[in-house]
Amino acid sequence: RRRGIPEAILAEGKTPAEVAALATTALDTTGRALVTRADEATAAAVASAVGDVGPDATVERDDRIGTVVAHAADFELPSLDAAVAVVAAGTADAPVAGEAAVVAREIGATVDRIDDVGVANLDRIVDQADRVREADAVVVAAGREGALPTVVAGLVDAPVIALPVSTGYGVGGEGVAALEGALQSCSVLTTVNVDAGFVAGAQAGLIARAVDAARAE
Amino acid sequence: RRRGIPEAILAEGKTPAEVAALATTALDTTGRALVTRADEATAAAVASAVGDVGPDATVERDDRIGTVVAHAADFELPSLDAAVAVVAAGTADAPVAGEAAVVAREIGATVDRIDDVGVANLDRIVDQADRVREADAVVVAAGREGALPTVVAGLVDAPVIALPVSTGYGVGGEGVAALEGALQSCSVLTTVNVDAGFVAGAQAGLIARAVDAARAE
Amino acid sequence: RRRGIPEAILAEGKTPAEVAALATTALDTTGRALVTRADEATAAAVASAVGDVGPDATVERDDRIGTVVAHAADFELPSLDAAVAVVAAGTADAPVAGEAAVVAREIGATVDRIDDVGVANLDRIVDQADRVREADAVVVAAGREGALPTVVAGLVDAPVIALPVSTGYGVGGEGVAALEGALQSCSVLTTVNVDAGFVAGAQAGLIARAVDAARAE
Amino acid sequence: RRRGIPEAILAEGKTPAEVAALATTALDTTGRALVTRADEATAAAVASAVGDVGPDATVERDDRIGTVVAHAADFELPSLDAAVAVVAAGTADAPVAGEAAVVAREIGATVDRIDDVGVANLDRIVDQADRVREADAVVVAAGREGALPTVVAGLVDAPVIALPVSTGYGVGGEGVAALEGALQSCSVLTTVNVDAGFVAGAQAGLIARAVDAARAE
Amino acid sequence: RRRGIPEAILAEGKTPAEVAALATTALDTTGRALVTRADEATAAAVASAVGDVGPDATVERDDRIGTVVAHAADFELPSLDAAVAVVAAGTADAPVAGEAAVVAREIGATVDRIDDVGVANLDRIVDQADRVREADAVVVAAGREGALPTVVAGLVDAPVIALPVSTGYGVGGEGVAALEGALQSCSVLTTVNVDAGFVAGAQAGLIARAVDAARAE
Amino acid sequence: RRRGIPEAILAEGKTPAEVAALATTALDTTGRALVTRADEATAAAVASAVGDVGPDATVERDDRIGTVVAHAADFELPSLDAAVAVVAAGTADAPVAGEAAVVAREIGATVDRIDDVGVANLDRIVDQADRVREADAVVVAAGREGALPTVVAGLVDAPVIALPVSTGYGVGGEGVAALEGALQSCSVLTTVNVDAGFVAGAQAGLIARAVDAARAE
Amino acid sequence: RRRGIPEAILAEGKTPAEVAALATTALDTTGRALVTRADEATAAAVASAVGDVGPDATVERDDRIGTVVAHAADFELPSLDAAVAVVAAGTADAPVAGEAAVVAREIGATVDRIDDVGVANLDRIVDQADRVREADAVVVAAGREGALPTVVAGLVDAPVIALPVSTGYGVGGEGVAALEGALQSCSVLTTVNVDAGFVAGAQAGLIARAVDAARAE
Amino acid sequence: RRRGIPEAILAEGKTPAEVAALATTALDTTGRALVTRADEATAAAVASAVGDVGPDATVERDDRIGTVVAHAADFELPSLDAAVAVVAAGTADAPVAGEAAVVAREIGATVDRIDDVGVANLDRIVDQADRVREADAVVVAAGREGALPTVVAGLVDAPVIALPVSTGYGVGGEGVAALEGALQSCSVLTTVNVDAGFVAGAQAGLIARAVDAARAE
Ligand SMILES: Nc1ncnc2c1ncn2[C@@H]1O[C@H](COP(=O)(O)O)[C@@H](O)[C@H]1O
Ligand SMILES: Nc1ncnc2c1ncn2[C@@H]1O[C@H](COP(=O)(O)O)[C@@H](O)[C@H]1O
Ligand SMILES: Nc1ncnc2c1ncn2[C@@H]1O[C@H](COP(=O)(O)O)[C@@H](O)[C@H]1O
Ligand SMILES: Nc1ncnc2c1ncn2[C@@H]1O[C@H](COP(=O)(O)O)[C@@H](O)[C@H]1O
Ligand SMILES: [Mg+2]
Ligand SMILES: [Mg+2]
Ligand SMILES: [Mg+2]
Ligand SMILES: [Mg+2]
Ligand SMILES: [Mg+2]
Ligand SMILES: [Mg+2]
Ligand SMILES: [Mg+2]
Ligand SMILES: [Mg+2]
Known part of the structure; x- marks a missing residue:
């Protein structure tokens, strides 16, 4: 029961490799991964790991904010009328x-x-x-x-x-x-x-x- | 612009007379008054003041909670479908x-x-x-x-x-x-x-x- | 060197009699007394003590604020162009x-x-x-x-x-x-x-x- | 009187050499040493020092936890029925x-x-x-x-x-x-x-x- | 599942009557009531209420500590070998x-x-x-x-x-x-x-x- | 409405390049820039950026204080009689x-x-x-x-x-x-x-x- | 071993009777009692209790300070050259x-x-x-x-x-x-x-x- | 009026050169310098500066404590009978x-x-x-x-x-x-x-x- 809230991985206190692993798992199981408070090395590790897993996944990094969002090829972002x-x-x-x-x-x-x-x-x-x-x-x-x-x-x-x-x-x-x-x-x-x-x-x-x-x- | 929130009077730090005056003003101008954190003396003062102003106003006290709610005779409580x-x-x-x-x-x-x-x-x-x-x-x-x-x-x-x-x-x-x-x-x-x-x-x-x-x- | 600031007596933690004594001394020596944070009993004591000392002194109480201001008969309030x-x-x-x-x-x-x-x-x-x-x-x-x-x-x-x-x-x-x-x-x-x-x-x-x-x- | 609690050495604020020295002393005198909050350098220093002292001692490191446990060859871990x-x-x-x-x-x-x-x-x-x-x-x-x-x-x-x-x-x-x-x-x-x-x-x-x-x- | 811990009623912030009511309920349902932090009025109210309910219940007050302990006539205090x-x-x-x-x-x-x-x-x-x-x-x-x-x-x-x-x-x-x-x-x-x-x-x-x-x- | 207070740029938490950009903008629009809490690298970046923009601008660094002040060639420092x-x-x-x-x-x-x-x-x-x-x-x-x-x-x-x-x-x-x-x-x-x-x-x-x-x- | 420091009884949190009892015991056993932070009721209780015990004892109260000092008739205050x-x-x-x-x-x-x-x-x-x-x-x-x-x-x-x-x-x-x-x-x-x-x-x-x-x- | 307390220089927040300069001044003017909370670089800078000034001055470093004490050749340490x-x-x-x-x-x-x-x-x-x-x-x-x-x-x-x-x-x-x-x-x-x-x-x-x-x- 995640209430439509994406599975989020707080990068602080974890190694880039650990975060990348958690992100690919989330991507596999829920079609989406959201990493927060990532430094550049972590964001890069996530982006690369996601690319390896499935070339059709999309990855969006915002290094100023420290977030990485990955969507599986077939993931459909909900579109709320709000x-x-x-x-x-x-x-x-x-x-x-x-x-x-x-x-x-x-x-x-x-x-x-x-x-x-x-x-x-x-x-x-x-x-x-x-x-x-x-x-x-x-x-x-x-x-x-x-x-x-x-x-x-x-x-x-x-x-x-x-x-x-x-x-x-x-x-x-x-x-x-x-x-x-x-x-x-x-x-x-x-x-x-x-x-x-x-x-x-x-x-x-x-x-x-x-x-x-x-x-x- | 009160967003549908009743005009509320925080009784703490005010005398019963002051609260009663503020409550009758709110009742007059908005059709409703909500007093919070009232002790018994204050609640009584409000109830009595409201009674004096208009006998048709309704007053509801909850002394355990410390609230007094007054409605003018013609006040219509909004009824939300929520x-x-x-x-x-x-x-x-x-x-x-x-x-x-x-x-x-x-x-x-x-x-x-x-x-x-x-x-x-x-x-x-x-x-x-x-x-x-x-x-x-x-x-x-x-x-x-x-x-x-x-x-x-x-x-x-x-x-x-x-x-x-x-x-x-x-x-x-x-x-x-x-x-x-x-x-x-x-x-x-x-x-x-x-x-x-x-x-x-x-x-x-x-x-x-x-x-x-x-x-x- | 008081910089034009009136001699002020903080009433809290003093008895009415003590405050009254300090106020009459200030009135005598500086032509003015300012008492702050006085409760009603203290304000009354000050007012009465000032009246005893010199009937021409003026006293101004504000019980909501808790201040008492006394001026000797010949005290001249400075008038700043500001x-x-x-x-x-x-x-x-x-x-x-x-x-x-x-x-x-x-x-x-x-x-x-x-x-x-x-x-x-x-x-x-x-x-x-x-x-x-x-x-x-x-x-x-x-x-x-x-x-x-x-x-x-x-x-x-x-x-x-x-x-x-x-x-x-x-x-x-x-x-x-x-x-x-x-x-x-x-x-x-x-x-x-x-x-x-x-x-x-x-x-x-x-x-x-x-x-x-x-x-x- | 240590109540069966192992002599523990808190590594923080000590150099690897200091911790290693304290650990070998504890090993010698009590048959056991427990180091906590050790970084990798300290854990390595302890492991190596223990190895030098007696090749029969066992050493167990957990670098994620930061603990090092060393037992003398003849140390017998108590076995509680609890x-x-x-x-x-x-x-x-x-x-x-x-x-x-x-x-x-x-x-x-x-x-x-x-x-x-x-x-x-x-x-x-x-x-x-x-x-x-x-x-x-x-x-x-x-x-x-x-x-x-x-x-x-x-x-x-x-x-x-x-x-x-x-x-x-x-x-x-x-x-x-x-x-x-x-x-x-x-x-x-x-x-x-x-x-x-x-x-x-x-x-x-x-x-x-x-x-x-x-x-x- | 109370782990053998008596049902305890923290008297602070409750009226004597409320505490007395809670205590008699506990006494009825568990054979015992323990009131803590009771002032004298509350302790008296509890003692009297317990007496009213069942004359065979025992009540023990310690006003310095602020506790009241009541046992039903048939309540058997556990006796641990510890x-x-x-x-x-x-x-x-x-x-x-x-x-x-x-x-x-x-x-x-x-x-x-x-x-x-x-x-x-x-x-x-x-x-x-x-x-x-x-x-x-x-x-x-x-x-x-x-x-x-x-x-x-x-x-x-x-x-x-x-x-x-x-x-x-x-x-x-x-x-x-x-x-x-x-x-x-x-x-x-x-x-x-x-x-x-x-x-x-x-x-x-x-x-x-x-x-x-x-x-x- | 800046009350005569110079536009100040707090350097902490910004990169040297960001601070330099903000400073040159301030210099352009207000004739003056004041950078505070700058480390040496940031102060140098600001000084150099200002020099690039207009050779007639003056720059004053105080590295102990961490401030950099730049004035456009035609900036006239107010001179108060106070x-x-x-x-x-x-x-x-x-x-x-x-x-x-x-x-x-x-x-x-x-x-x-x-x-x-x-x-x-x-x-x-x-x-x-x-x-x-x-x-x-x-x-x-x-x-x-x-x-x-x-x-x-x-x-x-x-x-x-x-x-x-x-x-x-x-x-x-x-x-x-x-x-x-x-x-x-x-x-x-x-x-x-x-x-x-x-x-x-x-x-x-x-x-x-x-x-x-x-x-x- | 009291280092010449008088046995002191902190009155706060004790009843007047309790403080008086402790004071007379101290007076009996050490020839002196010092009560601190006593309110008027406590100071009076101590003074009266001391008077009852031995009419030759001296008692000194300072109600502004909240201290009571009692000396047995034969108590000799040390006199330091300092x-x-x-x-x-x-x-x-x-x-x-x-x-x-x-x-x-x-x-x-x-x-x-x-x-x-x-x-x-x-x-x-x-x-x-x-x-x-x-x-x-x-x-x-x-x-x-x-x-x-x-x-x-x-x-x-x-x-x-x-x-x-x-x-x-x-x-x-x-x-x-x-x-x-x-x-x-x-x-x-x-x-x-x-x-x-x-x-x-x-x-x-x-x-x-x-x-x-x-x-x- | 230094009450016999040595002029002490707190090294924290100062560069080694600054501390060394302050220490030599203290040595010159009072015959003694005491540096506290010095790291190794600072302690070395002080020791070397003192050596340069006068070869007869004595310097004592304790790097664990972070203190450096320097005495001029003719400085006489007070010797208290206490x-x-x-x-x-x-x-x-x-x-x-x-x-x-x-x-x-x-x-x-x-x-x-x-x-x-x-x-x-x-x-x-x-x-x-x-x-x-x-x-x-x-x-x-x-x-x-x-x-x-x-x-x-x-x-x-x-x-x-x-x-x-x-x-x-x-x-x-x-x-x-x-x-x-x-x-x-x-x-x-x-x-x-x-x-x-x-x-x-x-x-x-x-x-x-x-x-x-x-x-x-
Ligand atoms: N119990 C309360 N807790 C927090 N805010 C309150 C409470 N009661 C009233 N208010 C708010 O405080 C405002 C009134 O403050 P006052 O003018 O001091 O009576 C109201 O408009 C409410 O928004
Ligand atoms: N309400 C106040 N708040 C803060 N400072 C005060 C106040 N009233 C008086 N004072 C200052 O406190 C000084 C007197 O303190 P006291 O000797 O305790 O009466 C005066 O000289 C004032 O400078
Ligand atoms: N003196 C106390 N201090 C802390 N917890 C207490 C105390 N007395 C009762 N309790 C706990 O608080 C619970 C009851 O709280 P209440 O429902 O407010 O009476 C009991 O089940 C106890 O576990
Ligand atoms: N006003 C005070 N402030 C702090 N400590 C006190 C004071 N008066 C007495 N004491 C110390 O508190 C001890 C007694 O505490 P008690 O047993 O609670 O009376 C004395 O032996 C004193 O050392
Ligand atoms: Mg948790
Ligand atoms: Mg505000
Ligand atoms: Mg002070
Ligand atoms: Mg300690
Ligand atoms: Mg809770
Ligand atoms: Mg803000
Ligand atoms: Mg203790
Ligand atoms: Mg200072």
């Missing part, structure tokens, strides 16, 4: 937001990325509000003081998921202030742990699945 | 779960309460799994080690929202271990802060609204 | 903001209070931006996730001082998330400790004094 | 669980390893419950939210020792949530510190010794 | 140690209490070492710096369970230093949370049950 | 103080650096008091116990900004005690986060701008 | 400093109290430096940012003991910043826990005893 | 204890090192008690649970200074439990920060100086 917006405050938040976007897309949602709309310059997010309102679920990635999820949840009707990012130094740094800000938000929203892009994207995808199923009824 | 399950691990978790249930119900969801299914006795939650699977969104309230949300999210397809409860003494007590357990969960779920029943219920209600709207399309 | 804005996010932030306002006013600044402009409803603060821009220094009081100081510092040119307020329960509650948010802010601002209205108001007053002196050159 | 189960939630928990298993085995217990039974997939642990019930003492290794020890202690009669593992990132990561979960458990169990496989295995071994002695009476 | 020592460092540690002792006794162990043997005066614990060595499992209660469990585990062969006590003020106070000391101990031992006498006593009782069963084989 | 003092306790505090000084200077203030006046030797700061009193705003950098900002704020009339520095090991190390000391100061001052030289210098610059504007009226 | 200075930063620090002074005096040292010399007004402590230099050991009590011990240790040759006091609110409050400041001090000094006047005074007394014995050689 | 004992629990505690010993010796005390007397094996410290009792001041270095300082202070009359050592992993690791244990000790003692061997040795040296001066009177 949209997820992934909003990011600053450049440093983009990779974590990207991980969320990949997962939501793999679950089948239409994903819209909206970057660089931090609250120190309010016009930017206000200008994008209508675009965010198109989505059935919204992920908002922000580090440091993490004010953006609160502001977005004040602008849209859809459920908002905060995704705190491990930026910032000193007290409250490494995403701690951003996480606590989500927990204390004056707006209604739920949160995941610092840098947990996979979880945020998956939860948004689960909401998209529920909406898609309801639309199909 | 269900929320509110699951609680132990007796001590029931009031916080109750706050979530009240909010979800006020947003218009059908709410199903499932109590006393803590993981120290696995059969209980396994026996209730099919009932939980009926819901479009699930809130899981648990204190102390907070293992229940992880277990429930492994059993159902719908989005799960952890609601950590401030039980437990010593290190990790007052809900801290339960919150950290939600943030570290091996299952996909999002969380709210310790005891934030209002937020958990409101987020579940927002998902129910999205599903209801999709069903209506 | 303004301080004191902005507060929600009702719960008002008393702490009020403490800051009293101090800034006693230093001689013109004080403008702007309340109830929390970021969950962006229009409110945007609508007040021009008013805030009139000030030479800005204090921004906010609890819970404390996003308002970051937003205000993105809207004005004057120096902004964050004043975190001890609201919010659970992890990051009691003003901790708000303080960490100020320390992590993406905008340029400095901060004081949680609930330190006295310090925020005094620092804003020092800036107003510097500006006033420069205007007078 | 069993210890070592249960692990996920792959990342296996090395720490392995350290516990080595120690329990060196104390003389029969050790049964049960891997990959994390609670996100309940069937796995439920299916293994009878096997765990064979043991006289149970060690349960789990990281992240650490729910497994609580679930296991609800399924068996023997004493359960939680062994939190330093997995997980963000707040509550590095085993902190797992340790706090053990301290807050709704089931009866005791715990050791994060990654303290040696201590968990030794305590389980002490219980096995007590049971073995009782069986022998 | 002993538990409960050692306490100072007077302030006695009530928490007492909770552990009550639980171990209810499980059926012979319990030996050894008080006032804190390490600031080493002779005391050294003088009692032989007595502690009689036990099959040892609980050691200590607050402040919590050095006693480490010292005791260096003196005996049986498994030792540390029971940190919430004494001490300032940094590391309220039992935190004692708990961390147990987690960092140079001796082999496991620990429970601060003040968790119930858990420590129950775990010691489970070991006693295992030893008793082995003796009976 | 002074900022940057005071540092010890040698280890100098680089962070230097970052503050660079920013204040770029905003246009006259900057006076006063080093090596830690409180363990009181004469030093007392001897420099008159020099500090010349400034319109004062930044005080100090690590470890961070006592210097409190002492300086007791000696001068101008607003003081504490700049805690990440020195010190053990509990309260890495600048935590210094930050908490600023938050708890008995003198009136505001603070920035640990090592946030940029923010402290920018806030001092904003005060200098306000004073300069008032002088110009 | 002095202890007890320095306090502000009024709020006086009671804790007083506890230290009582203990040092009971050990036999000549005690000099120097109050109200906080560093926000440097002249005060500088003016008293020669007086502090008379002492053989120095206790320095300070709360909030706790800068005074560092400054004093820079002014005198004798060993300095920091005594952090639980003043201050918000982050670093309740004496935490003061304790961390002592641990991070740039001057040489040792520290006790927050509010541990007894320990600071006793350690100063032990140094005085050593100096006295050396003088007597 | 002794300091430096006691260490385990091998990992020896280097930090060594740093304390070097400083105490440089101040002029006779230093006695007593190693490997951890409390898990009580006989060892009890056997050495008389030797420790010879000292006028005692430093006790211990990591992990840090029980040794409490035990030693129960055995001797002289003032005891706890020196927590940064050993131990998991919660309370890196010396935190040891420091908190010192702060919570049931015996009278004062403490320094984790690994602060320099401070502990210097404070013991100051006590030795006081005793020596008293002996000379």
